[in-house]
Amino acid sequence: MKGFPRELFQMGKVHTLLAFALQIFYSCHAASTFSNAFFYQDILNGNGNGEIHFNGIKLRVEAQPHTVFAVRGSNVTLPCRFWYEPLIISPRRVRVKWSLLPLSGDQEFDVLVSIGQRQRSFGAFENRVHLQKHVQGDISLIITNVSLKDSGQYRCEVIDGLEDESATVDLRLRGVVFPYQPHHGRYRLTFREAQKACNDQDAAVATFDQLFAAWQEGLDWCNAGWLADGTVQYPIVQPRQPCGGLELAPGVRNYGARHKHRNHYDVFCFTPTVTGEVYFLQLPQKLNFTMAVQACIEDGAQIAKVGQLFAAWKFLELDQCDAGWLADGSLRYPVSNPRPNCGPLKSGVRSFGFPQPYHKHSVYCYRSR
Ligand SMILES: *[C@@H]1O[C@H](CO)[C@@H](O)[C@H](O)[C@H]1NC(C)=O
Ligand SMILES: *[C@@H]1O[C@H](CO)[C@@H](O)[C@H](O)[C@H]1NC(C)=O
Ligand SMILES: *[C@@H]1O[C@H](CO)[C@@H](O)[C@H](O)[C@H]1NC(C)=O
Numbered sequence: 001m002k003g004f005p006r007e008l009f010q011m012g013k014v015h016t017l018l019a020f021a022l023q024i025f026y027s028c029h030a031a032s033t034f035s036n037a038f039f040y041q042d043i044l045n046g047n048g049n050g051e052i053h054f055n056g057i058k059l060r061v062e063a064q065p066h067t068v069f070a071v072r073g074s075n076v077t078l079p080c081r082f083w084y085e086p087l088i089i090s091p092r093r094v095r096v097k098w099s100l101l102p103l104s105g106d107q108e109f110d111v112l113v114s115i116g117q118r119q120r121s122f123g124a125f126e127n128r129v130h131l132q133k134h135v136q137g138d139i140s141l142i143i144t145n146v147s148l149k150d151s152g153q154y155r156c157e158v159i160d161g162l163e164d165e166s167a168t169v170d171l172r173l174r175g176v177v178f179p180y181q182p183h184h185g186r187y188r189l190t191f192r193e194a195q196k197a198c199n200d201q202d203a204a205v206a207t208f209d210q211l212f213a214a215w216q217e218g219l220d221w222c223n224a225g226w227l228a229d230g231t232v233q234y235p236i237v238q239p240r241q242p243c244g245g246l247e248l249a250p251g252v253r254n255y256g257a258r259h260k261h262r263n264h265y266d267v268f269c270f271t272p273t274v275t276g277e278v279y280f281l282q283l284p285q286k287l288n289f290t291m292a293v294q295a296c297i298e299d300g301a302q303i304a305k306v307g308q309l310f311a312a313w314k315f316l317e318l319d320q321c322d323a324g325w326l327a328d329g330s331l332r333y334p335v336s337n338p339r340p341n342c343g344p345l346k347s348g349v350r351s352f353g354f355p356q357p358y359h360k361h362s363v364y365c366y367r368s369r
Contacts (some may be wrong), residue, residue, distance in 0.1 A: 058085045061158050063167035070146045071174050077132060078141040078169045080156035095159040096131065096139045101230055102152040103207050110143065111154065124149060148173060148204055148272050175272035176314040177206045177214035179221045180306065183354040184187055186223060191260035194226040201328060203269035204305035205227070208252075210270045211235060215252050224255055225266040232258045232265050240359035271307030276368035278304050278312035280320045286360035292325040296365035303327045304366040309334055313349050322324040324362040329354050331361055 016072075027359070061082045070076040082094070098111040110122045112129050121129045125143070132140040143150060151173045157166035180197055182188055189197055195228045198205050211219075215235035221245040224234045230253040239246050244253050258265070287295055296303045304312075305327045312318040313334035321342040323331045330354040335342050343350045355361070 022352055056086075057088075059158060059160055059163040059165045060085055060164040061156060061167045063156055063169040066168070067170045067172060069080045069172050069174055072146060072148065073275040074146055075142060075144045076146050076171065078143070078154055078156070078171060080139050080141065080169065082139060082158045082165070083137050091136060092160055097155075097157045097159070098129070098141050099155050099157070100150075100152050101150065101265075102156070103204075114139075117338050141223070143171075143307040146171075146173065148175075148202075148210050151204075151272075158349075175210070175270050175274040176313075177210050177268055177270050178203075178306065178310045178349070179219075179220060179223060179225055179266060180225065180269050181266045187264050187266060189224055189226065189264055190262075191230060191258075194265070196271035197267055198307075200305070201269060201271070202305040202311075203271035206270035208233070211268050212252055214268075221268075221303060223266045224253075225268040226258075227268060230257050230260055231255070232263070235270075269307060271311050273315045274308050274311035274366075276308075276366055277367050278308050278318055278364060280322060280324060281345055281363050281365050283362070286362060287325070288360055289325055289357035292361070292363035293327075295363055299365055299367075301365040301367040304364040306330065306332070308366045309364055310349055313347075320364075323350070323352055324364040326364060331355055331356060332364075 006038075008131075032334045059082065061080065063078070063080045065079065068078055070074060078098075078167055079288065084092075093116050096112075098113075099108050100111050103107045111125045112119060112121045112131070114120075114131055119131065121127065130142055132138050132142055134140075139156060141156070143280050151171050153168055153170050155166050155168050157164065164297040180201065180203075182193075182197055205226055206229070207212075207228045211227060212235075213231065217236065218237055219235045220237040221234055222236070222240075224232045227233055232253050234243075234246075235252045236243050237250050239248055239250055281299060283294055283295060293303045303325065309318070309326060309332060313336060315334040318331055318334045319336040321335065321339075323333045326332055330355070332349055333342075334349050336347050338347055
């Protein structure tokens with residue numbers, strides 16, 4: 001600020017006077033080293049890597065849109081960019097960090113760290129993420145082969161010297177919510193067991209948002225189940241006596257947070273769109289459970305998981321009016337064109353519980369692409 005009347009800066013309200021004074025300043029010192037931002041004349045000094053000392057400079061980070069939807073197996077771009085106000089043209093060496101707070105998770109973890117041209121990715125993201133860098137300041141994150149575990153809230157953080165700014169963006173997978181009860185009956189799962197039950201069926205414990213969206217689409221279920229945040233809730237479309245009574249309006253009924261080890265409930269699972277093929281195995285004879293598992297393997301496939309059957313029903317309109325074994329030992333069939341003699345006149349996956357494994361039925365298989 002050499003040669004510049006310092007008092008002007010202390011008089012916050014005289015902006016027009018200041019602007020006027022700057023014009024004079026610019027026109028008199030057109031040959032000096034700064035670009036469009038006079039604040040930097042003593043800072044940038046050619047290498048552009050100094051810390052920003054001047055309070056007037058703001059580092060800005062923005063992620064728009066805030067929510068990105070993806071299907072499993074696809075590539076997705078999480079938007080994020082940074083810039084300075086006032087604008088700096090010369091590139092600065094910043095540190096960029098992306099981290100993830102998983103939807104069902106407890107702790108945040110690192111996804112990618114980048115300094116200049118160097119970058120490092122971590123854990124399940126190794127070799128699956130990079131920065132887009134289409135234009136200066138573009139630090140959008142590209143994730144390839146998106147999986148269920150990738151969904152959650154991402155933070156994009158930029159560190160420039162002492163400045164540290166961040167923005168968040170949610171990655172949501174398209175999928176379907178289904179209620180799940182294990183073979184040993186109703187209300188038998190602790191929170192950890194609920195997580196395992198969903199994982200075993202190619203799913204994760206649903207979040208409240210996912211359950212709420214499913215309720216809006218008509219999910220009505222009269223058994224309380226765990227959600228990812230450790231609360232226990234259930235969705236009611238048609239109020240009725242055994243499900244909280246007739247007085248309560250339709251909605252998602254909430255028991256609140258429950259003890260994760262001591263309390264036992266069912267669970268709501270969320271499974272993303274299926275990437276392979278789910279099919280009814282056409283065979284002349286019916287099979288007990290062990291033979292059913294074997295029959296899918298002999299067909300170059302595997303016995304289908306409950307989540308895979310729900311995803312195929314929801315997104316591929318799988319429709320088959322024949323009950324078949326699934327991987328957890330349950331018996332179900334999917335109906336997307338409701339018709340007489342195929343259960344209620346509503347689209348859905350019909351469930352017949354867990355028969356004895358020596359009973360003979362058909363089977364649903366899953367083959368990955
Ligand atoms: C995702 O990106 C990878 C690497 O850039 C590419 O090889 C692959 O074809 C892409 N997949 C899809 C589904 O676009
Ligand atoms: C994508 O990820 C899944 C696991 O989530 C893996 O089984 C599959 O092989 C991966 N596909 C590619 C093309 O890397
Ligand atoms: C299913 O049938 C096979 C062959 O008859 C038999 O070896 C197997 O023990 C049976 N499994 C069950 C669970 O009954």
